[in-house]
Amino acid sequence: MIAVVFILVMLVVFLGLSLTGSGGGVDVPISAVLLLLGVFGGFFAAGIYVGAALGVLGLLAGFAFSDRPFWNFLGQTAWGPSSSFVLVAVPLFLLMGEILLRAGLSERLYRALNLWLNRMPGGLLHTNIVASGVFSAISGSSVATAATMGSVAMPFFQGRGYDPKMVMGSLAAGGALGNLIPPGITFIIYALITETSVGALYLAAVGPSILVMALFIGVILLKKNAAPPPGPVIPMREKIRGLVGLIPTIVLILIVLGTIYAGLATPTESAALGVVAAIGIAVVERRFSFRMLHASAEATARNTAMIGLILLGAYVLNYVITMLGVPQMMAGLVSALPLPPWAIMALIIGFYLALGTFMEGFSMIITTIPVIFPVVTALGYDPIWFGVVVTMLVEIALISPPDGTVLYVLQGLRKDGGAIGDVFAGVLPFVAVYILAIVLMMIVPDIALWLPRAVGP
Secondary structure (H helix, E strand, C coil): CHHHHHHHHHHHHHHHHHHHHHHHCCCHHHHHHHHHHHHHHHHHHHCCCHHHHHHHHHHHHHHHHCCCCHHHHHHHHHHHHHCCCHHHHHHHHHHHHHHHHHCCHHHHHHHHHHHHHCCCCCCHHHHHHHHHHHHHHHHCCHHHHHHHHHHHHHHHHCCCCCCHHHHHHHHHHHHHHHHHCCCCHHHHHHHHHHCCCHHHHHHHCHHHHHHHHHHHHHHHHHCHHHCCCCCCCCCHHHHHHHHHHHHHHHHHHHHHHHHHHCCCCCHHHHHHHHHHHHHHHHHHCCCCCHHHHHHHHHHHHHHHHHHHHHHHHHHHHHHHHHHCCHHHHHHHHHHCCCCCHHHHHHHHHHHHHHHHCCCCHHHHHHHHHHHHHHHHHHCCCCHHHHHHHHHHHHHHHHCCCCCCHHHHHHHHHCCCCCCHHHHHHHHHHHHHHHHHHHHHHHHCCHHHHHHHHHHCC
16 A cells, blocks of 8 residues: 555656656656656565566556557567577576486585585585586576575585584575576576677676686685684595596586587577486486476476566566666766766666665666666677676675575575574675675776687677
8 A cells, every 4th residue: 555655646746747847857757767766666665576566667657758659569568578589598597407406416516526625724615616606507597506505515514613604605605606607597688688699798707707706715715714624635536536426517518508609509509408418417317207307397487487577577667768768868867977987887886786785686687777788888888798797796686685585595495593694694705705806897897808809709
């Protein structure tokens, strides 16, 4: 009820402003921007589902400010992106991750890497980061990576004297790599909205992914007192034998990413190849059954439906605000500010960091990119570089207290009854160095752009 009253008040106020025209000092596009921000805040406070909120918000803005019959085009607006061949990669990557989770590949990966990393100061904490990074290369989802590696890793820490804050923080940080390391799903959505190359985005993400993982490992090394002394020396023969557990993962990475980078397959085609390979691995591991496949497909359908509804609602909103000229108006206003481009970009990054503390990352990118992207290109920044930066900002949103989705996923996996404050406190150093990585990206853009330039079109 409060949300409905709020929306009606906003409509009355801004309809009145829009009717005053230039004489009232407020033109229609600015009113539209304020209306969208105000009503979206009301929807968020009322807890309305994101997909429905975005769609209704677009309709309200259209009826309030547009003099065109925009509703005649809503069917085509929704059908266009939903039938995109690129978007088919999203459910395929989700299905591949679900199959691998049920095939037990993640546990073998974690054990194999722990044999090589247990002597480092911090031991299992480093395994959390590296194993999550490797699993991200076949997952494409931060939430899936955090849930999978969290369920595998937590039993290893019982009774070993590790600080719970660092355990949960390192698992959250590792989970955050899920969207940044190719084949991240966020890159596919960004490419679909901005019409940029998914392959180029994947190439550009390689350097930043290595940088972020190195910074995470650095945090663990600095906080080595949070872990017991290094584990016993493991014979080289046992370490090499443990590498057998990495073979299925390496095969999948070569199939999924190798075919994309080699130009042999599109991201959608490589995702389909990955699903077939995942089923083959499950058969070899003797974990395959039709019940397992049904459970994987059911989980995939549930997640895909959620993402699809958000996309449809967002595209309705994006169509209306583009028709009203909001992105062009915002780009013009920002370009005219008496500030250098780097200062405006810093403000945009600060906006995303603030937004990520209370808004889910996936919804954040779909809602804001249509407005922010023209501003960024008007400032002269490379769209591929910005795609990597905004994906990193989405990842920070996923691990930022108090609303980070990954944090609550990990808290739900805990068996020790610890408070969620442990997760919040443990992840903060990793959030700080993640922000540092973005600052380094602004100073040295070639961290992201050197590989796409080297590979070429």
